[in-house]
Amino acid sequence: MLTKETILHKIQILITKQFETPEDAFAFFDKNGDGKLSKSEIVKLLKQAEISGFVRGLISRRLIEGYDKDGDKLINWEEFKSAINEINE
Structure with a gap:
């Protein structure tokens, strides 16, 4: 299984290579x-970040569980930004 650090690193690579800003990635x-x-x-974001198809559903659920602070089972901009900030630390 991929580690959280590996997943966040792949997302960081995707964002920095394909988008001008994290805001552009979020909007896309x-x-x-x-x-x-x-x-x-x-x-879809995980697919673009080249996360294996077999684990994408599980990882997406875990990302939501880990970053969804308001409990709506969605990731808003502030929650997304929190994940991005964790990547950059």
């Missing part, structure tokens, strides 16, 4: 424009 993956990333939107 927020397909319905509601200001929140759903599990399916996070799965």
Whole structure:
């Protein structure tokens, strides 16, 4: 199983290579424009970050559990930014 650090590192690589800013990445993956990333939107982000298809669903659930501070089972911009800040530490 991939470690949290490996997953966050792959997400960081994706964001820095393909997007100008983390805000651009968030907006790109927020397909319905509601200001929140759903599990399916996070799965697409993980696919772009080259996370194996077998574990994407599990990882997306764990990311939501780990960063969803308001309990709505979605990742909003502030929660996404928290994950990005953890990557950059």
